[in-house]
Every structure is written in structure tokens, then in C-alpha cells.
Amino acid sequence: MTKLSRDDVLKLARLARLSLSEDEIQEFRAQISEILQYIEVLQKADVAGLQPTAQVTGLVNVMRDDTVADYGVSPEDLLRSVPHKQDGQIKVKRMIG
Amino acid sequence: MSRWLPIAEIAEKVQKGELRASDLVEQALQTIADKKEFDAIIATVDDRARERAASIDAAVKNKHKVGRLAGVPFIAKDNFLTFGSATTAASNMLRGFKAPYQATAIERLEAEGAICVAKANLDAFGHGSSTENSDFMVTKNPHDQTRVSGGSSGGSVAAVVLDMVPFALGTDSGGSIRFPASFCGAVGYKPTYGLVSRSGVVAMASSLDVIGPLARTVDDAALVLDVMAGVDTLDSTTIARDAESYTKLSAQLKGKKIGIIKEYMGEGIAPGVQDRIQAAIDKLQAAEADVFEISLPSLALALACYYVICPAEISSNLSRYDGQRYGHVAKNAANLEESFSDSRSEGFGKEAKRRIMLGTYVLSSGYYDAYYKKAQTVRTKVIQEFAQAFEHADFLLGPVAPQTAFKLGEHTADPLQMYLTDIMTVAANLAGIPAVSIPAGDADGLPVGLQLLARQGSDRALLGMAKTTERLLS
Numbered sequence: 001m002t003k004l005s006r007d008d009v010l011k012l013a014r015l016a017r018l019s020l021s022e023d024e025i026q027e028f029r030a031q032i033s034e035i036l037q038y039i040e041v042l043q044k045a046d047v048a049g050l051q052p053t054a055q056v057t058g059l060v061n062v063m064r065d066d067t068v069a070d071y072g073v074s075p076e077d078l079l080r081s082v083p084h085k086q087d088g089q090i091k092v093k094r095m096i097g
Numbered sequence: 098m099s100r101w102l103p104i105a106e107i108a109e110k111v112q113k114g115e116l117r118a119s120d121l122v123e124q125a126l127q128t129i130a131d132k133k134e135f136d137a138i139i140a141t142v143d144d145r146a147r148e149r150a151a152s153i154d155a156a157v158k159n160k161h162k163v164g165r166l167a168g169v170p171f172i173a174k175d176n177f178l179t180f181g182s183a184t185t186a187a188s189n190m191l192r193g194f195k196a197p198y199q200a201t202a203i204e205r206l207e208a209e210g211a212i213c214v215a216k217a218n219l220d221a222f223g224h225g226s227s228t229e230n231s232d233f234m235v236t237k238n239p240h241d242q243t244r245v246s247g248g249s250s251g252g253s254v255a256a257v258v259l260d261m262v263p264f265a266l267g268t269d270s271g272g273s274i275r276f277p278a279s280f281c282g283a284v285g286y287k288p289t290y291g292l293v294s295r296s297g298v299v300a301m302a303s304s305l306d307v308i309g310p311l312a313r314t315v316d317d318a319a320l321v322l323d324v325m326a327g328v329d330t331l332d333s334t335t336i337a338r339d340a341e342s343y344t345k346l347s348a349q350l351k352g353k354k355i356g357i358i359k360e361y362m363g364e365g366i367a368p369g370v371q372d373r374i375q376a377a378i379d380k381l382q383a384a385e386a387d388v389f390e391i392s393l394p395s396l397a398l399a400l401a402c403y404y405v406i407c408p409a410e411i412s413s414n415l416s417r418y419d420g421q422r423y424g425h426v427a428k429n430a431a432n433l434e435e436s437f438s439d440s441r442s443e444g445f446g447k448e449a450k451r452r453i454m455l456g457t458y459v460l461s462s463g464y465y466d467a468y469y470k471k472a473q474t475v476r477t478k479v480i481q482e483f484a485q486a487f488e489h490a491d492f493l494l495g496p497v498a499p500q501t502a503f504k505l506g507e508h509t510a511d512p513l514q515m516y517l518t519d520i521m522t523v524a525a526n527l528a529g530i531p532a533v534s535i536p537a538g539d540a541d542g543l544p545v546g547l548q549l550l551a552r553q554g555s556d557r558a559l560l561g562m563a564k565t566t567e568r569l570l571s
Contacts, residue, residue, distance in 0.1 A: 009454070016412060016457045017419075018450055019438040027447075032455055034513050039401040039468065045475050052473030053480060054304065055334070056529030057291050057553065062333040069330075077197040081423035092421050093433040 002036040004029050100124070101263040104169055104317045105344075108210065111168035114157050118150035118168030118212065125170035125214045128261045135242070136234040137255035138172070141215045145181030146170070149212045164209030166324060171206065172256045172265040174249075175216035176223060176299040179203050186299045187231040188221040190424045190444030200297030201329045202266060202308050209324050214262060217252030221446050222415070223268055223301040225249050226276055226518045229509050230448040237505070239281055240543055244502040247277030250311065254281045257311050264312040264321050268298060270305040271403055272497070272522025275534035278311055279497035279546025282536045284567070285311050286318045286560070289553050290529030291336040293322070294329035302410035303334075305403075305526040315535065315564040319344045322556070339557050346561035350384050350569075353562065354491045356391030361495030361521050361548075369540025374496050377537050377547050380569045381494075391490055393482045396524050398475050403523035404516055405459050405472035411449075412456025418444060451512060476527050483528045487552040492562050496521060497534045497546035521548065531556045533563045537570055 009029045013020050020028065075088065084091040101107065110116040126146070129138055156163050173179055176186040178196035185191045203213060220230035228236040228251035236251040238244040239258040246255045250267030254277040257265050267274040269287040278285025286309045293308040300306065310321035320343075327338040357378060362371070382388045420426045420440025427439030445453070459468035486493060498521060508515040525532035530553050537547035549566065551559035 004458075012454045012457050012461070015461065016453045017416075017434075017437045017441055018445070018453065019435075019442045020450070024447075024450070028451060028454055031451060031512050032458065035404065035455060035516070036458070038513055038516075039405055039472075041401045042398060042405065042471050042475055043467070045395070045398050045471070045478065047471070047474040047478055050474050050477045050481075052470050053476045054473060056304065056480065056527075057289075057334070057336050059291070059334060059336070064330060064333075071198060073198045080197060081194060083421070083426040090422055093430070093436055095433050 002040065003033045004036070099313055100260050101313070103314065104166065104263050104320050107169050107263060108165055108167045111153065111157065111210070112163055116168065118153040119147065121168050121170050122146050122150040122212055122214060125262050128259070129215055132259045132261060135237045135239060135255055135259060137218055137236050137246070137252040137259065137261070138215045139175045139185060139187060139218050139233060139252070140182045142179065142181040142213055146212050146214045149207070153210055165320070166206060167210035169211045170214045170262045171211050172215045172217050172253060172262050173203060173213055174219050174253045174265070174267050176219060176268060177203055177266060178297040179213055179216065181213070182216055184216070184299070186222045187219045187233055188444070188446065188449070189232045190418050192425070194423060196297070198297060201294035201331055202325045203297065205325050206321070215256070217250070217256050217265060219252055220249040220448065222299065222449055223249040223270060223273055224411070224448045224452055226272070226515055227503070227508065228252060229505070230446060232446050235505060238502045241502065244504055244543070245280065247280030247502060249273040251277045254278050254283050254285065254311050257283050257313060264310055264317055267309060267311050268301070269307050269309055269526065270301045271407060271526050272519045274309050274311060275497045275522050275532060275546065275548060276519065278534040280502040280544065282544030283311050283313065284315055284318050284536070284563070285309070285534040286322060287525060287532045288322060288326065288556055289336065289531045291334045292338060292556060293325045294332040294335050296329055296331035300414040302407045303414060304410060305407060307526070315560055315567050316344070319346060319560045336554070341557065343557050343560060346557065346564050348561065348565050350381070350386050350565050352385065352387055354387045354489065355381060356389060356486055356490030356493045358396070358493050358495040359390050359392040360394070360396040365499050366496060367500045367540065370496050370498070370500060370545050373537045373540055373545040374547060377566065377570055378494070381566065384569060391486050391493065393486055395475065395478045395482050399479055399524040399527055400517065400520050402472045402475045402479065402527060403519070405468050406476065406527070408452040408456035409460050409469050410456070412453045412460065415445070415449060415453055420444070448512070479524055480528045483530060491551070492559065493550040495548050497548040498522070501540050501543035501545060525550055529553055531559050533559060535563050535567050535570070
């Protein structure tokens with residue numbers, strides 16, 4: 001049975017870029033452990049000789065011409081919701097030291 | 098009786114000038130205001146709806162051609178990007194977000210003259226079965242306000258059942274169209290995967306998500322599907338549609354082979370639900386359909402399979418909400434890392450966080466093969482069993498849900514119990530096959546939904562079967 005430790009939860013939160021409250025850590029630790037226990041049933045499934053499925057309709061490499069199409073959306077429209085911008089660019093906090 | 102005529106008739110009357118689009122829009126907006134207590138609607142799209150109605154009425158007056166859905170008001174689940182109001186996915190993360198473009202489905206409906214009048218409530222980002230995971234409000238069941246509407250498209254279904262509009266749009270990743278349709282008593286249609294473009298719809302689980310109509314009748318649902326269906330260059334997973342209209346439906350039932358799914362009719366089904374489904378089966382038999390029981394043993398694994406694949410894809414899709422480009426932004430972050438994690442922690446509700454964490458776990462190094470890859474392989478097994486079943490049966494049949502609408506708050510404390518309510522709907526998404534929920538009467542005053550499923554791409558045949566069954570049950 002899979003039971004998550006507090007460290008497991010903190011590691012997942014770090015990977016997922018979430019900062020959790022102490023209550024959330026405790027709650028998710030119990031709930032996700034319970035859900036993982038439920039999905040354990042998959043381990044017993046006999047799938048010998050079967051390949052995994054990622055796409056159900058059998059489409060492969062859908063190609064299109066590399067041309068510019070006008071959808072009536074300007075760069076200004078797309079940038080309207082950006083919280084911090086400068087000279088038509090998205091501005092983020094400093095990344096390197 | 099509904100106050101709305103069949104959709105095709107409404108459009109025809111608008112085309113002839115016998116009904117005005119502006120009056121239809123006012124009727125919809127008035128009903129939305131009158132039924133506010135059900136919390137089905139996040140926001141109305143008044144100004145744009147009135148402008149579009151006026152321009153359609155003017156076009157009719159000037160003898161210009163108007164479309165097949167001329168003047169027909171509709172409501173979109175609030176995970177469709179639309180003009181004229183915010184698109185929130187019922188999440189604090191997207192509160193106030195104004196879409197810079199519209200969903201292809203909306204564009205196609207508007208091109209035929211349909212008018213979006215409001216945006217409907219949902220479980221935030223589509224994560225849930227009751228709308229109780231909405232960050233804004235909980236939609237009450239039109240038949241009993243102490244019960245849930247079902248989810249995640251609960252607002253859309255309630256809107257139709259409350260007569261706000263003739264049809265609404267929903268999305269279905271694991272049952273989110275069919276499940277609330279069953280709980281509220283509407284027709285909910287989940288098309289074959291890829292038949293309707295997902296472009297401009299807030300992504301949940303991309304290999305499972307489909308878009309479909311909620312309506313009062315199969316004919317209405319078929320007409321809406323016909324307008325939306327088909328290849329879209331903005332969604333490379335879209336598939337070719339039938340050349341024939343999805344409104345041309347065969348009514349033949351005699352000799353049709355209908356497999357009753359054994360795994361959906363056994364233990365755990367509420368007696369009232371079982372009764373209604375059995376009554377429907379008896380009627381189909383009396384109408385000389387060839388009805389027999391069929392077993393798909395791996396359906397027992399479908400829910401576990403879904404709750405690996407779905408959170409995995411959610412954790413990937415929701416990684417775009419980083420607080421830098423759109424959506425909620427944390428105010429006081431000291432550096433970029435903190436800006437990411439604070440924005441996400443403040444903007445996402447509990448269910449989104451839970452699914453992101455679960456998805457991150459099953460995709461993480463050391464667990465990927467044991468969970469994600471294994472689930473994808475079990476998915477193959479589910480697909481193969483459906484293919485085998487469809488060698489014997491034209492259609493499969495069962496309930497949509499093991500119970501009728503549950504009480505508000507009944508499952509909110511235990512996420513696993515909430516997940517288990519999806520047990521009869523997720524398999525169709527794993528296999529990408531079409532499925533529909535149609536009303537099959539009441540149990541103790543609450544609607545019961547009958548589910549019909551068909552092989553991939555046979556949407557027109559399934560709609561025909563649904564229409565015939567609808568007539569038998571009415």
C-alpha cells in the first residue's frame with residue numbers, strides 16, 4: 001500500500017510549483033494516499049502484449065502548410081491580459097542572481 | 098412544457114420574420130433573472146447578445162440570408178472562450194479573464210445565427226461531478242434545491258431544464274455532460290473524440306475532453322452537433338465528420354442489436370435507477386430490438402485508469418497558469434519562483450491542487466511506468482473490449498449513474514467518494530466512443546438517465562437510436 005510521507009507531499013508541491021498551507025499538506029497527504037490505494041488495482045491487471053494508448057482515433061502526424069493566417073487577433077489583443085509588460089514584451093522577475 | 102419551440106422551428110420562424118431574435122434574447126435574459134436562485138449562471142452576455150439579435154433582425158428585414166440557428170439563444174459553459182464577458186472556468190485563477198479570441202464551437206454556432214446569452218457554472222476547470230468545486234457558487238438541481246445538479250456541466254444542464262435557453266454547451270472528460278444530464282433530466286450528448294474542435298476551450302485532460310450539446314430533445318442536440326462538427330485547422334486532433342447531416346436520423350429499431358452492459362447493472366445500483374433502466378429495456382424488447390446481456394470485465398478498471406490519466410493530463414495542462422501571462426498574479430512575491438508558486442497556490446482551488454499533485458505523482462520519475470504507462474496500457478485493454486463488444490452489438494446500454502441526484506454536501510468531505518460517482522461514464526472517454534444520456538423517467542421524483550454508447554464515428558447512428566428510444570420512453 002502506498003502511503004505518502006510529509007516529505008513526499010512537499011516534494012510533489014515543489015515539482016508542481018504549489019506552496020501549501022500546513023492544513024493542505026496534512027489533508028492532501030491523507031487524501032492522495034487513499035486515491036493511490038484505490039488505483040493500486042491497476043497493478044494486478046493483465047496487460048501482457050498490449051501497447052499503451054495515448055491517442056484514440058488513430059490520427060498520426062497531422063501536418064499543415066507553414067503559412068501565416070489572419071485570425072483577426074493582434075499581438076496587442078493577446079498581450080492585454082499580461083500583468084507586467086514593457087515594449088510589447090512580457091516582463092517577469094529577475095531569474096539569474 | 099417548455100416555453101421554447103424545437104430549435105429548427107425557432108430558426109425557421111426567425112428567418113420568416115414571425116419571431117424576432119431580440120424578443121428571444123429578452124425572453125432568455127428574463128428567465129435567467131427569474132431563476133437566479135439556482136445559481137446556474139456565472140455571467141450574462143447582455144450587450145453583445147442584444148447587438149447580435151438586432152443585427153439578425155435587421156438582416157431578416159433586409160431579406161438577407163440568416164443561418165440555420167438564426168436568433169436561437171444559447172448558454173455556454175464558462176470554460177468556452179467567448180466575447181462579451183469574462184471566461185473564468187469558474188476559477189479564481191481566471192476571474193475577470195477576457196478572451197482575445199473565441200472557441201471554434203462558438204464561432205460556428207454564431208456563423209449560423211445562434212446567440213450566446215450567458216456563461217454557465219461548472220466545477221472549476223471541469224474538476225468534479227456536482228459543481229460543488231466551483232470557486233464561485235453551487236448550482237442547485239432544478240427538481241430539488243437541496244440536491245446537486247451534477248457536474249461538471251451542471252450550470253449548462255440546469256439552464257436548459259429551467260427553460261432559460263433551448264440549448265447549452267458542455268464539455269465531457271469523464272462524464273461531465275452525461276452525468277448532470279442524468280441528474281437534471283436533459284439530453285446530453287458526448288460525441289466521438291475529435292468530432293468537435295477543442296480550440297478555445299479551457300483544457301482539462303486533452304486525450305479525453307470532448308465538447309457537446311445539452312438540450313431538451315435528441316433532435317435539438319443533433320442539430321447543434323451538426324453545426325459544430327468537423328475538422329478545424331486550429332485543433333489537429335479533429336476528425337472528419339459525416340458527409341450526411343447529423344439531423345438525418347434513422348428510426349429503425351427492429352433487429353437492432355443492443356448489448357446491456359452487465360458490469361453497469363449489478364451491485365451498487367440504486368433500485369429506482371435499476372427499475373427505470375429495466376423498464377426501458379423491456380420497451381426496446383417489445384419494439385423487437387434484439388436485446389442481450391454483454392460483459393466487459395475491464396470496465397472494473399476503467400475508473401482507476403481514468404484517475405491516473407486524467408490528473409496526469411491536468412497537471413500538464415494547468416502548468417500554463419504561472420501568473421506571468423494571464424490569470425491570477427500574486428502581489429508580494431519576492432522572486433520569480435515565488436511568483437509562480439504563490440500565484441498558483443492563491444489562484445487554484447483545492448480540487449485543482451489535489452489533481453495537480455496526483456498527476457505530478459503518477460508522472461514523476463520512479464512512478465511513471467507503474468502508474469501512468471500502466472494506465473495507458475489498461476486503456477488499450479478497455480478499447481479492445483469495446484471493439485469486441487461492438488462486433489456483437491450495434492449499441493451498448495446502461496445507466497449513466499448508479500444513483501439519482503445526491504444531496505448538497507454529501508460527498509464534499511471525501512474526494513474519492515466523489516470520484517466514484519463517475520464509474521459508468523469514464524469508459525466512453527477512455528475509448529473515445531460516442532455516448533448519450535437521455536431521460537428515462539423518475540425515481541422518487543428525481544430524473545434517471547439512460548446511457549447509450551456506440552462505436553467510434555457512428556454518431557449519426559447513435560443519435561438515431563437515442564431518438565427512437567426517446568420516443569419509446571415518452
